[in-house]
Amino acid sequence: MINVKTKSGFRNLGRKHLHASILMAASPHNLVNRVSLLLSLTDIFNMHSQVKKEKLSIIAFSGTVDKLYPVAILASGAAAMGMDVEIFLTFWGLNAFRKDQLNQPGRISRDFEEMAPVMMNIFKVKNVPHWIDMLKQAKEFGNVKIYACAMTYDLFQMKKEELSELIDGVVGVGEFLEKAKESNITLFI
Amino acid sequence: MSEIKVNKVVDARGSHCPGPLMELIKAIRNAGVGEVIAVYSTDSGSKTDIPRWVEKAGHQLIGVYERNGYTEFIVKKVK
Incomplete structure:
Protein backbone atom coordinates (compact mmCIF):
# COMPACT_ATOMS: atom_id res chain seq x y z
CA MET A 1 0.00 0.00 0.00
CA LYS A 52 9.88 1.79 5.23
CA LYS A 53 13.65 1.44 5.57
CA GLU A 54 14.62 -2.18 6.07
CA LYS A 55 15.49 -3.06 9.64
CA LEU A 56 17.20 -5.87 11.54
CA SER A 57 16.43 -6.32 15.24
CA ILE A 58 18.53 -8.55 17.45
CA ILE A 59 17.83 -9.62 21.01
CA ALA A 60 21.33 -10.41 22.31
CA PHE A 61 20.81 -12.68 25.29
CA SER A 62 24.07 -14.64 25.28
CA GLY A 63 27.31 -13.40 26.79
CA THR A 64 29.72 -15.83 25.20
CA VAL A 65 31.98 -14.79 22.35
CA ASP A 66 30.78 -17.54 20.02
CA LYS A 67 27.36 -15.82 20.09
CA LEU A 68 28.51 -12.20 20.39
CA TYR A 69 30.46 -12.52 17.11
CA PRO A 70 27.33 -13.44 15.12
CA VAL A 71 25.58 -10.42 16.69
CA ALA A 72 28.47 -8.13 15.66
CA ILE A 73 28.85 -9.62 12.16
CA LEU A 74 25.12 -9.57 11.39
CA ALA A 75 24.89 -5.98 12.63
CA SER A 76 27.88 -4.97 10.48
CA GLY A 77 26.52 -6.74 7.43
CA ALA A 78 23.09 -5.15 7.84
CA ALA A 79 24.63 -1.68 8.32
CA ALA A 80 26.72 -2.24 5.19
CA MET A 81 23.61 -3.24 3.21
CA GLY A 82 21.94 -0.01 4.31
CA MET A 83 19.56 -1.51 6.87
CA ASP A 84 18.77 0.06 10.22
CA VAL A 85 19.85 -2.12 13.14
CA GLU A 86 18.53 -2.28 16.70
CA ILE A 87 20.13 -4.50 19.31
CA PHE A 88 18.47 -5.19 22.65
CA LEU A 89 20.98 -6.45 25.21
CA THR A 90 19.50 -8.60 27.92
CA PHE A 91 20.90 -10.83 30.68
CA TRP A 92 24.33 -12.24 29.72
CA GLY A 93 24.32 -10.19 26.54
CA LEU A 94 24.20 -6.99 28.58
CA ASN A 95 26.65 -8.37 31.14
CA ALA A 96 29.21 -8.81 28.34
CA PHE A 97 29.00 -5.03 27.64
CA ARG A 98 30.25 -4.15 31.11
CA LYS A 99 33.66 -2.50 30.89
CA ASP A 100 35.19 -4.90 33.44
CA GLN A 101 33.96 -7.87 31.36
CA LEU A 102 35.26 -6.37 28.11
CA ASN A 103 38.76 -6.22 29.58
CA GLN A 104 38.72 -9.95 30.35
CA PRO A 105 39.27 -12.83 27.95
CA GLY A 106 35.94 -13.78 26.39
CA ARG A 107 33.89 -16.75 27.56
CA ILE A 108 32.70 -19.49 25.24
CA SER A 109 29.57 -21.71 25.44
CA ARG A 110 30.15 -24.70 27.69
CA ASP A 111 28.94 -27.05 24.89
CA PHE A 112 32.06 -26.17 22.93
CA GLU A 113 34.40 -25.64 25.86
CA GLU A 114 37.11 -27.96 24.51
CA MET A 115 37.16 -25.93 21.25
CA ALA A 116 37.82 -22.62 23.04
CA PRO A 117 41.66 -22.60 22.86
CA VAL A 118 41.59 -23.62 19.16
CA MET A 119 38.98 -20.98 18.30
CA MET A 120 40.76 -18.22 20.20
CA ASN A 121 44.04 -19.13 18.53
CA ILE A 122 42.49 -19.06 15.03
CA PHE A 123 40.92 -15.67 15.75
CA LYS A 124 44.29 -14.34 16.89
CA VAL A 125 46.28 -15.77 13.97
CA LYS A 126 43.70 -14.54 11.42
CA ASN A 127 43.54 -11.07 12.99
CA VAL A 128 39.80 -11.15 13.63
CA PRO A 129 38.91 -7.90 15.42
CA HIS A 130 37.23 -8.01 18.84
CA TRP A 131 33.44 -8.22 18.48
CA ILE A 132 33.04 -4.93 20.37
CA ASP A 133 35.27 -3.20 17.78
CA MET A 134 33.15 -4.69 14.99
CA LEU A 135 30.05 -3.18 16.60
CA LYS A 136 31.84 0.15 17.00
CA GLN A 137 32.67 0.13 13.29
CA ALA A 138 29.08 -0.87 12.42
CA LYS A 139 27.84 2.14 14.42
CA GLU A 140 30.20 4.46 12.55
CA PHE A 141 28.99 2.96 9.30
CA GLY A 142 25.23 3.04 9.55
CA ASN A 143 22.23 3.52 11.80
CA VAL A 144 22.95 0.95 14.53
CA LYS A 145 21.33 1.46 17.93
CA ILE A 146 22.20 -0.61 20.98
CA TYR A 147 19.86 -0.66 23.98
CA ALA A 148 20.24 -2.14 27.45
CA CYS A 149 17.31 -4.11 28.85
CA ALA A 150 15.88 -2.11 31.75
CA MET A 151 15.08 -5.17 33.86
CA THR A 152 18.62 -6.61 33.63
CA TYR A 153 20.02 -3.12 34.24
CA ASP A 154 17.95 -2.78 37.43
CA LEU A 155 18.36 -6.37 38.70
CA PHE A 156 22.14 -6.29 38.40
CA GLN A 157 22.21 -2.71 39.75
CA MET A 158 24.22 -1.51 36.76
CA LYS A 159 25.41 2.05 36.25
CA LYS A 160 25.72 3.77 32.87
CA GLU A 161 29.42 4.52 33.43
CA GLU A 162 30.14 0.82 34.06
CA LEU A 163 28.82 -0.08 30.61
CA SER A 164 30.32 0.29 27.13
CA GLU A 165 29.84 3.71 25.52
CA LEU A 166 28.29 1.96 22.53
CA ILE A 167 25.01 1.62 24.44
CA ASP A 168 22.50 4.27 23.35
CA GLY A 169 20.07 3.93 26.22
CA VAL A 170 18.13 1.79 28.65
CA VAL A 171 14.72 0.64 27.40
CA GLY A 172 11.97 -1.62 28.65
CA VAL A 173 10.77 -4.64 26.73
CA GLY A 174 7.63 -2.79 25.63
CA GLU A 175 9.54 -0.03 23.92
CA PHE A 176 11.92 -2.49 22.28
CA LEU A 177 9.01 -4.53 20.90
CA GLU A 178 7.41 -1.35 19.57
CA LYS A 179 10.65 -0.69 17.68
CA ALA A 180 11.20 -4.33 16.67
CA LYS A 181 7.73 -4.86 15.22
CA GLU A 182 8.70 -2.62 12.31
CA SER A 183 11.62 -4.94 11.50
CA ASN A 184 11.99 -7.20 8.50
CA ILE A 185 14.20 -9.60 10.47
CA THR A 186 14.23 -10.23 14.23
CA LEU A 187 16.72 -12.59 15.85
CA PHE A 188 17.23 -13.95 19.36
CA ILE A 189 20.87 -14.83 19.88
CA MET B 1 40.16 -6.47 -24.57
CA SER B 2 40.43 -2.84 -23.56
CA GLU B 3 42.10 -2.10 -20.26
CA ILE B 4 39.82 -0.55 -17.61
CA LYS B 5 41.26 2.42 -15.80
CA VAL B 6 41.11 1.86 -12.05
CA ASN B 7 41.05 5.04 -9.94
CA LYS B 8 41.58 3.39 -6.56
CA VAL B 9 42.66 0.00 -5.28
CA VAL B 10 41.29 -1.24 -1.94
CA ASP B 11 43.43 -4.09 -0.66
CA ALA B 12 41.14 -5.85 1.85
CA ARG B 13 43.06 -9.15 1.77
CA GLY B 14 43.13 -10.73 5.23
CA SER B 15 39.96 -8.91 6.32
CA HIS B 16 36.99 -11.12 7.15
CA CYS B 17 33.28 -10.97 6.35
CA PRO B 18 31.85 -8.31 6.02
CA GLY B 19 35.17 -6.37 6.12
CA PRO B 20 35.95 -6.21 2.37
CA LEU B 21 32.36 -5.14 1.59
CA MET B 22 32.58 -2.36 4.18
CA GLU B 23 35.95 -1.26 2.77
CA LEU B 24 34.38 -1.09 -0.70
CA ILE B 25 31.40 0.93 0.52
CA LYS B 26 33.70 3.41 2.26
CA ALA B 27 35.73 3.79 -0.94
CA ILE B 28 32.57 4.27 -3.04
CA ARG B 29 31.28 6.94 -0.63
CA ASN B 30 34.54 8.86 -1.02
CA ALA B 31 34.75 8.40 -4.79
CA GLY B 32 33.32 10.62 -7.50
CA VAL B 33 30.66 9.47 -9.95
CA GLY B 34 32.25 7.53 -12.80
CA GLU B 35 35.28 6.47 -10.78
CA VAL B 36 36.33 2.83 -10.80
CA ILE B 37 37.41 0.97 -7.67
CA ALA B 38 39.21 -2.37 -7.46
CA VAL B 39 38.82 -4.44 -4.29
CA TYR B 40 41.09 -7.36 -3.41
CA SER B 41 39.53 -9.89 -1.04
CA THR B 42 40.50 -13.27 0.40
CA ASP B 43 37.09 -13.60 2.13
CA SER B 44 34.85 -16.10 0.32
CA GLY B 45 31.71 -14.25 1.48
CA SER B 46 32.71 -11.31 -0.71
CA LYS B 47 31.92 -13.36 -3.82
CA THR B 48 28.23 -13.17 -3.01
CA ASP B 49 28.09 -10.06 -0.84
CA ILE B 50 29.90 -7.59 -3.09
CA PRO B 51 27.86 -8.31 -6.28
CA ARG B 52 24.65 -8.22 -4.20
CA TRP B 53 25.49 -4.87 -2.64
CA VAL B 54 26.63 -3.35 -5.94
CA GLU B 55 23.30 -4.34 -7.51
CA LYS B 56 21.27 -3.06 -4.55
CA ALA B 57 23.17 0.23 -4.38
CA GLY B 58 22.76 0.73 -8.14
CA HIS B 59 26.43 0.76 -9.12
CA GLN B 60 28.10 -1.28 -11.85
CA LEU B 61 30.10 -4.47 -11.35
CA ILE B 62 32.55 -4.37 -14.22
CA GLY B 63 34.25 -7.64 -13.44
CA VAL B 64 35.19 -10.34 -10.94
CA TYR B 65 38.57 -11.98 -11.44
CA GLU B 66 40.17 -14.90 -9.63
CA ARG B 67 43.78 -13.92 -8.97
CA ASN B 68 46.54 -15.87 -7.27
CA GLY B 69 44.96 -16.61 -3.87
CA TYR B 70 42.44 -13.76 -3.86
CA THR B 71 39.51 -12.32 -5.80
CA GLU B 72 39.53 -8.93 -7.50
CA PHE B 73 36.25 -7.01 -7.92
CA ILE B 74 36.06 -4.01 -10.25
CA VAL B 75 33.22 -1.63 -9.41
CA LYS B 76 32.18 1.63 -11.06
CA LYS B 77 30.35 4.29 -9.09
CA VAL B 78 27.46 5.34 -11.33
CA LYS B 79 25.51 7.73 -9.10
Whole structure:
Protein backbone atom coordinates (compact mmCIF):
# COMPACT_ATOMS: atom_id res chain seq x y z
CA MET A 1 0.00 0.00 0.00
CA ILE A 2 1.14 3.51 -0.75
CA ASN A 3 0.20 6.58 1.21
CA VAL A 4 -0.87 9.45 -1.01
CA LYS A 5 -1.45 12.96 0.16
CA THR A 6 -4.74 14.33 -1.07
CA LYS A 7 -6.66 17.49 -0.23
CA SER A 8 -8.31 15.62 2.59
CA GLY A 9 -5.01 14.39 3.98
CA PHE A 10 -3.26 11.02 3.64
CA ARG A 11 -5.03 8.00 2.27
CA ASN A 12 -3.97 4.56 1.22
CA LEU A 13 -3.80 3.91 -2.47
CA GLY A 14 -4.04 0.25 -3.46
CA ARG A 15 -2.10 -1.27 -6.35
CA LYS A 16 -5.29 -1.50 -8.43
CA HIS A 17 -6.09 2.20 -8.06
CA LEU A 18 -2.55 3.15 -8.82
CA HIS A 19 -2.59 1.07 -12.00
CA ALA A 20 -5.84 2.72 -13.08
CA SER A 21 -4.40 6.18 -12.51
CA ILE A 22 -1.36 5.38 -14.63
CA LEU A 23 -3.58 4.13 -17.49
CA MET A 24 -5.68 7.29 -17.33
CA ALA A 25 -2.66 9.52 -17.30
CA ALA A 26 -1.05 7.56 -20.12
CA SER A 27 -3.61 8.96 -22.59
CA PRO A 28 -1.79 11.06 -25.22
CA HIS A 29 -4.25 13.92 -24.61
CA ASN A 30 -3.03 14.15 -21.15
CA LEU A 31 0.70 14.72 -21.44
CA VAL A 32 0.99 17.37 -18.76
CA ASN A 33 -0.97 15.26 -16.32
CA ARG A 34 1.11 12.24 -17.18
CA VAL A 35 4.38 14.05 -16.49
CA SER A 36 3.12 15.50 -13.23
CA LEU A 37 1.76 12.12 -12.14
CA LEU A 38 5.10 10.46 -12.86
CA LEU A 39 6.87 13.16 -10.88
CA SER A 40 4.52 12.76 -7.95
CA LEU A 41 4.82 8.95 -8.13
CA THR A 42 8.59 9.30 -7.89
CA ASP A 43 8.13 11.45 -4.80
CA ILE A 44 5.77 8.91 -3.30
CA PHE A 45 8.14 6.01 -3.92
CA ASN A 46 11.07 7.97 -2.51
CA MET A 47 9.04 8.92 0.54
CA HIS A 48 7.83 5.35 0.86
CA SER A 49 11.34 3.88 0.77
CA GLN A 50 12.51 6.38 3.37
CA VAL A 51 9.67 5.56 5.72
CA LYS A 52 9.88 1.79 5.23
CA LYS A 53 13.65 1.44 5.57
CA GLU A 54 14.62 -2.18 6.07
CA LYS A 55 15.49 -3.06 9.64
CA LEU A 56 17.20 -5.87 11.54
CA SER A 57 16.43 -6.32 15.24
CA ILE A 58 18.53 -8.55 17.45
CA ILE A 59 17.83 -9.62 21.01
CA ALA A 60 21.33 -10.41 22.31
CA PHE A 61 20.81 -12.68 25.29
CA SER A 62 24.07 -14.64 25.28
CA GLY A 63 27.31 -13.40 26.79
CA THR A 64 29.72 -15.83 25.20
CA VAL A 65 31.98 -14.79 22.35
CA ASP A 66 30.78 -17.54 20.02
CA LYS A 67 27.36 -15.82 20.09
CA LEU A 68 28.51 -12.20 20.39
CA TYR A 69 30.46 -12.52 17.11
CA PRO A 70 27.33 -13.44 15.12
CA VAL A 71 25.58 -10.42 16.69
CA ALA A 72 28.47 -8.13 15.66
CA ILE A 73 28.85 -9.62 12.16
CA LEU A 74 25.12 -9.57 11.39
CA ALA A 75 24.89 -5.98 12.63
CA SER A 76 27.88 -4.97 10.48
CA GLY A 77 26.52 -6.74 7.43
CA ALA A 78 23.09 -5.15 7.84
CA ALA A 79 24.63 -1.68 8.32
CA ALA A 80 26.72 -2.24 5.19
CA MET A 81 23.61 -3.24 3.21
CA GLY A 82 21.94 -0.01 4.31
CA MET A 83 19.56 -1.51 6.87
CA ASP A 84 18.77 0.06 10.22
CA VAL A 85 19.85 -2.12 13.14
CA GLU A 86 18.53 -2.28 16.70
CA ILE A 87 20.13 -4.50 19.31
CA PHE A 88 18.47 -5.19 22.65
CA LEU A 89 20.98 -6.45 25.21
CA THR A 90 19.50 -8.60 27.92
CA PHE A 91 20.90 -10.83 30.68
CA TRP A 92 24.33 -12.24 29.72
CA GLY A 93 24.32 -10.19 26.54
CA LEU A 94 24.20 -6.99 28.58
CA ASN A 95 26.65 -8.37 31.14
CA ALA A 96 29.21 -8.81 28.34
CA PHE A 97 29.00 -5.03 27.64
CA ARG A 98 30.25 -4.15 31.11
CA LYS A 99 33.66 -2.50 30.89
CA ASP A 100 35.19 -4.90 33.44
CA GLN A 101 33.96 -7.87 31.36
CA LEU A 102 35.26 -6.37 28.11
CA ASN A 103 38.76 -6.22 29.58
CA GLN A 104 38.72 -9.95 30.35
CA PRO A 105 39.27 -12.83 27.95
CA GLY A 106 35.94 -13.78 26.39
CA ARG A 107 33.89 -16.75 27.56
CA ILE A 108 32.70 -19.49 25.24
CA SER A 109 29.57 -21.71 25.44
CA ARG A 110 30.15 -24.70 27.69
CA ASP A 111 28.94 -27.05 24.89
CA PHE A 112 32.06 -26.17 22.93
CA GLU A 113 34.40 -25.64 25.86
CA GLU A 114 37.11 -27.96 24.51
CA MET A 115 37.16 -25.93 21.25
CA ALA A 116 37.82 -22.62 23.04
CA PRO A 117 41.66 -22.60 22.86
CA VAL A 118 41.59 -23.62 19.16
CA MET A 119 38.98 -20.98 18.30
CA MET A 120 40.76 -18.22 20.20
CA ASN A 121 44.04 -19.13 18.53
CA ILE A 122 42.49 -19.06 15.03
CA PHE A 123 40.92 -15.67 15.75
CA LYS A 124 44.29 -14.34 16.89
CA VAL A 125 46.28 -15.77 13.97
CA LYS A 126 43.70 -14.54 11.42
CA ASN A 127 43.54 -11.07 12.99
CA VAL A 128 39.80 -11.15 13.63
CA PRO A 129 38.91 -7.90 15.42
CA HIS A 130 37.23 -8.01 18.84
CA TRP A 131 33.44 -8.22 18.48
CA ILE A 132 33.04 -4.93 20.37
CA ASP A 133 35.27 -3.20 17.78
CA MET A 134 33.15 -4.69 14.99
CA LEU A 135 30.05 -3.18 16.60
CA LYS A 136 31.84 0.15 17.00
CA GLN A 137 32.67 0.13 13.29
CA ALA A 138 29.08 -0.87 12.42
CA LYS A 139 27.84 2.14 14.42
CA GLU A 140 30.20 4.46 12.55
CA PHE A 141 28.99 2.96 9.30
CA GLY A 142 25.23 3.04 9.55
CA ASN A 143 22.23 3.52 11.80
CA VAL A 144 22.95 0.95 14.53
CA LYS A 145 21.33 1.46 17.93
CA ILE A 146 22.20 -0.61 20.98
CA TYR A 147 19.86 -0.66 23.98
CA ALA A 148 20.24 -2.14 27.45
CA CYS A 149 17.31 -4.11 28.85
CA ALA A 150 15.88 -2.11 31.75
CA MET A 151 15.08 -5.17 33.86
CA THR A 152 18.62 -6.61 33.63
CA TYR A 153 20.02 -3.12 34.24
CA ASP A 154 17.95 -2.78 37.43
CA LEU A 155 18.36 -6.37 38.70
CA PHE A 156 22.14 -6.29 38.40
CA GLN A 157 22.21 -2.71 39.75
CA MET A 158 24.22 -1.51 36.76
CA LYS A 159 25.41 2.05 36.25
CA LYS A 160 25.72 3.77 32.87
CA GLU A 161 29.42 4.52 33.43
CA GLU A 162 30.14 0.82 34.06
CA LEU A 163 28.82 -0.08 30.61
CA SER A 164 30.32 0.29 27.13
CA GLU A 165 29.84 3.71 25.52
CA LEU A 166 28.29 1.96 22.53
CA ILE A 167 25.01 1.62 24.44
CA ASP A 168 22.50 4.27 23.35
CA GLY A 169 20.07 3.93 26.22
CA VAL A 170 18.13 1.79 28.65
CA VAL A 171 14.72 0.64 27.40
CA GLY A 172 11.97 -1.62 28.65
CA VAL A 173 10.77 -4.64 26.73
CA GLY A 174 7.63 -2.79 25.63
CA GLU A 175 9.54 -0.03 23.92
CA PHE A 176 11.92 -2.49 22.28
CA LEU A 177 9.01 -4.53 20.90
CA GLU A 178 7.41 -1.35 19.57
CA LYS A 179 10.65 -0.69 17.68
CA ALA A 180 11.20 -4.33 16.67
CA LYS A 181 7.73 -4.86 15.22
CA GLU A 182 8.70 -2.62 12.31
CA SER A 183 11.62 -4.94 11.50
CA ASN A 184 11.99 -7.20 8.50
CA ILE A 185 14.20 -9.60 10.47
CA THR A 186 14.23 -10.23 14.23
CA LEU A 187 16.72 -12.59 15.85
CA PHE A 188 17.23 -13.95 19.36
CA ILE A 189 20.87 -14.83 19.88
CA MET B 1 40.16 -6.47 -24.57
CA SER B 2 40.43 -2.84 -23.56
CA GLU B 3 42.10 -2.10 -20.26
CA ILE B 4 39.82 -0.55 -17.61
CA LYS B 5 41.26 2.42 -15.80
CA VAL B 6 41.11 1.86 -12.05
CA ASN B 7 41.05 5.04 -9.94
CA LYS B 8 41.58 3.39 -6.56
CA VAL B 9 42.66 0.00 -5.28
CA VAL B 10 41.29 -1.24 -1.94
CA ASP B 11 43.43 -4.09 -0.66
CA ALA B 12 41.14 -5.85 1.85
CA ARG B 13 43.06 -9.15 1.77
CA GLY B 14 43.13 -10.73 5.23
CA SER B 15 39.96 -8.91 6.32
CA HIS B 16 36.99 -11.12 7.15
CA CYS B 17 33.28 -10.97 6.35
CA PRO B 18 31.85 -8.31 6.02
CA GLY B 19 35.17 -6.37 6.12
CA PRO B 20 35.95 -6.21 2.37
CA LEU B 21 32.36 -5.14 1.59
CA MET B 22 32.58 -2.36 4.18
CA GLU B 23 35.95 -1.26 2.77
CA LEU B 24 34.38 -1.09 -0.70
CA ILE B 25 31.40 0.93 0.52
CA LYS B 26 33.70 3.41 2.26
CA ALA B 27 35.73 3.79 -0.94
CA ILE B 28 32.57 4.27 -3.04
CA ARG B 29 31.28 6.94 -0.63
CA ASN B 30 34.54 8.86 -1.02
CA ALA B 31 34.75 8.40 -4.79
CA GLY B 32 33.32 10.62 -7.50
CA VAL B 33 30.66 9.47 -9.95
CA GLY B 34 32.25 7.53 -12.80
CA GLU B 35 35.28 6.47 -10.78
CA VAL B 36 36.33 2.83 -10.80
CA ILE B 37 37.41 0.97 -7.67
CA ALA B 38 39.21 -2.37 -7.46
CA VAL B 39 38.82 -4.44 -4.29
CA TYR B 40 41.09 -7.36 -3.41
CA SER B 41 39.53 -9.89 -1.04
CA THR B 42 40.50 -13.27 0.40
CA ASP B 43 37.09 -13.60 2.13
CA SER B 44 34.85 -16.10 0.32
CA GLY B 45 31.71 -14.25 1.48
CA SER B 46 32.71 -11.31 -0.71
CA LYS B 47 31.92 -13.36 -3.82
CA THR B 48 28.23 -13.17 -3.01
CA ASP B 49 28.09 -10.06 -0.84
CA ILE B 50 29.90 -7.59 -3.09
CA PRO B 51 27.86 -8.31 -6.28
CA ARG B 52 24.65 -8.22 -4.20
CA TRP B 53 25.49 -4.87 -2.64
CA VAL B 54 26.63 -3.35 -5.94
CA GLU B 55 23.30 -4.34 -7.51
CA LYS B 56 21.27 -3.06 -4.55
CA ALA B 57 23.17 0.23 -4.38
CA GLY B 58 22.76 0.73 -8.14
CA HIS B 59 26.43 0.76 -9.12
CA GLN B 60 28.10 -1.28 -11.85
CA LEU B 61 30.10 -4.47 -11.35
CA ILE B 62 32.55 -4.37 -14.22
CA GLY B 63 34.25 -7.64 -13.44
CA VAL B 64 35.19 -10.34 -10.94
CA TYR B 65 38.57 -11.98 -11.44
CA GLU B 66 40.17 -14.90 -9.63
CA ARG B 67 43.78 -13.92 -8.97
CA ASN B 68 46.54 -15.87 -7.27
CA GLY B 69 44.96 -16.61 -3.87
CA TYR B 70 42.44 -13.76 -3.86
CA THR B 71 39.51 -12.32 -5.80
CA GLU B 72 39.53 -8.93 -7.50
CA PHE B 73 36.25 -7.01 -7.92
CA ILE B 74 36.06 -4.01 -10.25
CA VAL B 75 33.22 -1.63 -9.41
CA LYS B 76 32.18 1.63 -11.06
CA LYS B 77 30.35 4.29 -9.09
CA VAL B 78 27.46 5.34 -11.33
CA LYS B 79 25.51 7.73 -9.10
